[in-house]
Amino acid sequence: MTPLNEQQLELLHIQRIEQIKKAALKVFARRGIIGTKMSMIAAEAGISQGLSYRYFKSKEELFITLIQDALEEAKNSMEQINHLSGTPIEKMRTLTKNMLEDNNKQFFMLIQQATASDEVPEQAQQLLEQFSKENPIQLLIPLFIEGQEMGQFCEGAPNKLLFCYFSIITGLMLQEAQTDENYWIHEVDLLMKVIMK
Amino acid sequence: MTPLNEQQLELLHIQRIEQIKKAALKVFARRGIIGTKMSMIAAEAGISQGLSYRYFKSKEELFITLIQDALEEAKNSMEQINHLSGTPIEKMRTLTKNMLEDNNKQFFMLIQQATASDEVPEQAQQLLEQFSKENPIQLLIPLFIEGQEMGQFCEGAPNKLLFCYFSIITGLMLQEAQTDENYWIHEVDLLMKVIMK
Amino acid sequence: MTPLNEQQLELLHIQRIEQIKKAALKVFARRGIIGTKMSMIAAEAGISQGLSYRYFKSKEELFITLIQDALEEAKNSMEQINHLSGTPIEKMRTLTKNMLEDNNKQFFMLIQQATASDEVPEQAQQLLEQFSKENPIQLLIPLFIEGQEMGQFCEGAPNKLLFCYFSIITGLMLQEAQTDENYWIHEVDLLMKVIMK
Amino acid sequence: MTPLNEQQLELLHIQRIEQIKKAALKVFARRGIIGTKMSMIAAEAGISQGLSYRYFKSKEELFITLIQDALEEAKNSMEQINHLSGTPIEKMRTLTKNMLEDNNKQFFMLIQQATASDEVPEQAQQLLEQFSKENPIQLLIPLFIEGQEMGQFCEGAPNKLLFCYFSIITGLMLQEAQTDENYWIHEVDLLMKVIMK
DNA sequence: CATGAATGAGAGTTCATTCAT
DNA sequence: AATGAATGAACTCTCATTCAT
Numbered sequence: 001m002t003p004l005n006e007q008q009l010e011l012l013h014i015q016r017i018e019q020i021k022k023a024a025l026k027v028f029a030r031r032g033i034i035g036t037k038m039s040m041i042a043a044e045a046g047i048s049q050g051l052s053y054r055y056f057k058s059k060e061e062l063f064i065t066l067i068q069d070a071l072e073e074a075k076n077s078m079e080q081i082n083h084l085s086g087t088p089i090e091k092m093r094t095l096t097k098n099m100l101e102d103n104n105k106q107f108f109m110l111i112q113q114a115t116a117s118d119e120v121p122e123q124a125q126q127l128l129e130q131f132s133k134e135n136p137i138q139l140l141i142p143l144f145i146e147g148q149e150m151g152q153f154c155e156g157a158p159n160k161l162l163f164c165y166f167s168i169i170t171g172l173m174l175q176e177a178q179t180d181e182n183y184w185i186h187e188v189d190l191l192m193k194v195i196m197k
Numbered sequence: 198m199t200p201l202n203e204q205q206l207e208l209l210h211i212q213r214i215e216q217i218k219k220a221a222l223k224v225f226a227r228r229g230i231i232g233t234k235m236s237m238i239a240a241e242a243g244i245s246q247g248l249s250y251r252y253f254k255s256k257e258e259l260f261i262t263l264i265q266d267a268l269e270e271a272k273n274s275m276e277q278i279n280h281l282s283g284t285p286i287e288k289m290r291t292l293t294k295n296m297l298e299d300n301n302k303q304f305f306m307l308i309q310q311a312t313a314s315d316e317v318p319e320q321a322q323q324l325l326e327q328f329s330k331e332n333p334i335q336l337l338i339p340l341f342i343e344g345q346e347m348g349q350f351c352e353g354a355p356n357k358l359l360f361c362y363f364s365i366i367t368g369l370m371l372q373e374a375q376t377d378e379n380y381w382i383h384e385v386d387l388l389m390k391v392i393m394k
Numbered sequence: 395m396t397p398l399n400e401q402q403l404e405l406l407h408i409q410r411i412e413q414i415k416k417a418a419l420k421v422f423a424r425r426g427i428i429g430t431k432m433s434m435i436a437a438e439a440g441i442s443q444g445l446s447y448r449y450f451k452s453k454e455e456l457f458i459t460l461i462q463d464a465l466e467e468a469k470n471s472m473e474q475i476n477h478l479s480g481t482p483i484e485k486m487r488t489l490t491k492n493m494l495e496d497n498n499k500q501f502f503m504l505i506q507q508a509t510a511s512d513e514v515p516e517q518a519q520q521l522l523e524q525f526s527k528e529n530p531i532q533l534l535i536p537l538f539i540e541g542q543e544m545g546q547f548c549e550g551a552p553n554k555l556l557f558c559y560f561s562i563i564t565g566l567m568l569q570e571a572q573t574d575e576n577y578w579i580h581e582v583d584l585l586m587k588v589i590m591k
Numbered sequence: 592m593t594p595l596n597e598q599q600l601e602l603l604h605i606q607r608i609e610q611i612k613k614a615a616l617k618v619f620a621r622r623g624i625i626g627t628k629m630s631m632i633a634a635e636a637g638i639s640q641g642l643s644y645r646y647f648k649s650k651e652e653l654f655i656t657l658i659q660d661a662l663e664e665a666k667n668s669m670e671q672i673n674h675l676s677g678t679p680i681e682k683m684r685t686l687t688k689n690m691l692e693d694n695n696k697q698f699f700m701l702i703q704q705a706t707a708s709d710e711v712p713e714q715a716q717q718l719l720e721q722f723s724k725e726n727p728i729q730l731l732i733p734l735f736i737e738g739q740e741m742g743q744f745c746e747g748a749p750n751k752l753l754f755c756y757f758s759i760i761t762g763l764m765l766q767e768a769q770t771d772e773n774y775w776i777h778e779v780d781l782l783m784k785v786i787m788k
Numbered sequence: 789c790a791t792g793a794a795t796g797a798g799a800g801t802t803c804a805t806t807c808a809t
Numbered sequence: 810a811a812t813g814a815a816t817g818a819a820c821t822c823t824c825a826t827t828c829a830t
Contacts, residue, residue, distance in 0.1 A: 009810095012810090016810095030315070031314070031315060031316075032229070032232075032314075034229075034231050034232045035229075035231055035314060035315065035316055037802090037803065037804085038803075038804060038805085039803080039804095047811080047812090048811060048812045048813060049804095049805095049812080049813060049814095050805080050806075050807085050811075050812065050813065050814095051810085051811060051812075053804090053805065053806080054810075054811080058804075058805080059804065059805090112371065115371070115372075116371050117227075117228065117229070117232060118227055118228050118232065119228065119232045154390065156387065160384065160387060161387070163372070164365065164369075164384075164387055164388065166368070167364075167365050167367075167368030167369045167371075167372060168361065168364050168365045168368055169368070170364075170367070170368035170371060170372075171363070171364030171365055171366070171367035171368035171369075171371075172361075172364045172368075174309065174312075174313060174364075174367060174368075174371075175360070175364060175367075187357065187361075190353065190357060190358070190361055191361065193351065193390070206791095206792085206793095209793085210793095213793090234819090234820065234821085235820080235821065235822080236820085236821095244794075244795090245794060245795045245796065246795080246796070246821090246822090247794075247795060247796065247822080247823075247824085248793080248794055248795075250821095250822065250823075251792095251793070251794080254822095255821080255822075256821070256822090403789095406789090410789095424709070425708070425709055425710075426623070426626075426708075428623075428625050428626045429623075429625055429708060429709065429710050431823090431824065431825085432824075432825060432826085433824080433825095441790080441791090442790060442791045442792060443791080443792060443793095443825095443826095444790075444791065444792065444793095444826080444827075444828085445789085445790060445791075447825090447826065447827080448789075448790080452825075452826080453825065453826090506765065509765070509766075510765050511621075511622065511623070511626060512621055512622050512626065513622065513626045548784065550781065554778065554781060555781070557766070558759065558763075558778075558781055558782065560762070561758075561759050561761075561762030561763045561765075561766060562755065562758050562759045562762055563762070564758075564761070564762035564765060564766075565757070565758030565759055565760070565761035565762035565763075565765075566755075566758045566762075568703065568706075568707060568758075568761060568762075568765075569754070569758060569761075581751065581755075584747065584751060584752070584755055585755065587745070587784070600812095600813085600814095603814085604814095607814090628798095628799065628800085629799080629800060629801085630799085630800095638815075638816090639815060639816045639817065640800090640801090640816080640817070641801080641802075641803085641815075641816060641817065642814080642815055642816075644800090644801065644802075645813095645814070645815080648801095649800080649801075650799095650800065650801090
């Protein structure tokens, strides 16, 4: 039993946190905060019931942490789109595929669960509202205008079109969430019809 | 010696049931079956906690009853569309507006909540599966084909287009569900873009 | 609607009380005070749920009243035995048959239920204790001694024999209570073996 | 890293179950299933309200388990009587003393409570009915006949005599149940008079 | 007087969180 | 650090009692 040095302990600590967060994300995304029992997360992570509490003060804190991650991830996705190369359509297609990917889908679902429920912790509520105010979706507007000017995208107020576009994504994910399938990732072009000419 | 006659009692009975169902629908639609406490429904209906149990054996039974109503309503909407007059586009527009109306929106949300959750009562589960099998959405396919033949609707497999179309509706409702606004009902035409040429 | 005069009202009042007491006795005797719902008594009496409360302040009061009646009845049975004619054995046989009769059986069961349960109202508890102290069973002791002197009854401490005798009665009633039969009333002599030579 | 090894945990688990069953038996035997609150059992066992639910799914399951134990115990008592040595009278005397012992008395009372109540869980009902059908009391009949042939027991249909005999036991226990005394265990011979010549 | 709808306190049960080991 | 047993607040549901009609 050689004691581990500080660095190794630190590493283990981080790994544990990630392990728990990953398990929690999977369960929260599917079942929401109320529908999720701490025992489910523990089972999913393969640890004991009490252990999560060494790393997160409460179920709420764990949920809030994940919401933060999810919003950050969402923001990143939006920001990075402008660094891609290609036409507006190609960029949107890439973004769409990215969102429908498994990992991001869980983040997306988590946000959806949180947005749709009245049961989210106060602080998560605030993060969501702040996100909604910052509205990173706005970051896509220049891209949209460019697309419209190029004649690729259809006419209309860009923010409305975008809102509509994200509604499809949301709706599809909810359907898919039940089936564990990844059908629509192959039908991206159909989804994009709503914004294309 | 009964102060009220049978007819009056029967009427009051029905009114109470409707009152409770209305309150329950509102809360269930927003919060799902687990997130909803019977005390919330009672408060919403302006009655005491115990009273609901004179009219519904349990929270589950109340929920199942509402799911039944919602599915019936959905089926009716689909069936009646063919009795409308007008072009396929006009018919779809009517259906869409109908769905986005407040009352139907709540039914829609309820079904969404039930479909998305693992915690629904067995019987509700079965009703949803049966509905899914019957797939009343199929009723719209002839309309779609007609629209495509008339050149109003875009090409593509009708069932995919329909699925996509309902995903938008779902997504929009979820967004709106939080705000109690009725914004998109005014933007029906934008939503229909996805199915139109 | 000729108004009834005071006497008639008084009569109705008494009849109602008897009606409720009779129904309550039947249900209490079988199910005990906790196992009995006021709605059961109402149903048995063929009246509405609320009506009992015009005649008895509470379920407890109704129960206590019946305990009083039962104890009184028991005392009477014991007292009257000495006014009967016949040998000690004949007297005991008469008493036994009397107890096993349907109406008295219910009183007996009620007392048994009350004695055996910890849930009886305070006041009922006191009545039972007082009865136990007065011990009307003692009234039978002279009869017993007479029987022993006549060589009809077996030897032994009369109070022990009596206690044992009543235990048989109790036990039999409990068995019969389940079956609604009146079997043992025909086997009185077997029961009496315990006290006879 | 588990502080206790598996064996120790297993042992603690069994001890807890026994602790809860013992407390529950004591309370159920006195108050029946309805009259018993889970909080009473918890208090009697010196544990918190929720803990019982780690070991028994519900109050009903706990009750059923105890009924099973009680019936098993009863059956064993009957079966073992034939393995004893001695005359029929001596055997019955042993059985009687055994039944009046404290632990068995509680089992007996539990069965009595369950038989007398309409509120027992379905499964407990079935166990009781099955026991009643198997009728282990029949096991005593050969002993009885032997006793009659030896001239120790009185004449008469053995099953009637046995029923009568058990009624005394039942009745006595009910009396004693209130007092926590063990008086009659010293007066076994008096009880046996009913079956003896 | 009589009804039965309505109330609300209290019981059974679950589960987030704590704690002994 | 890790386990899982133990706690107790909070939720669903029942039923004695009250009250409008």
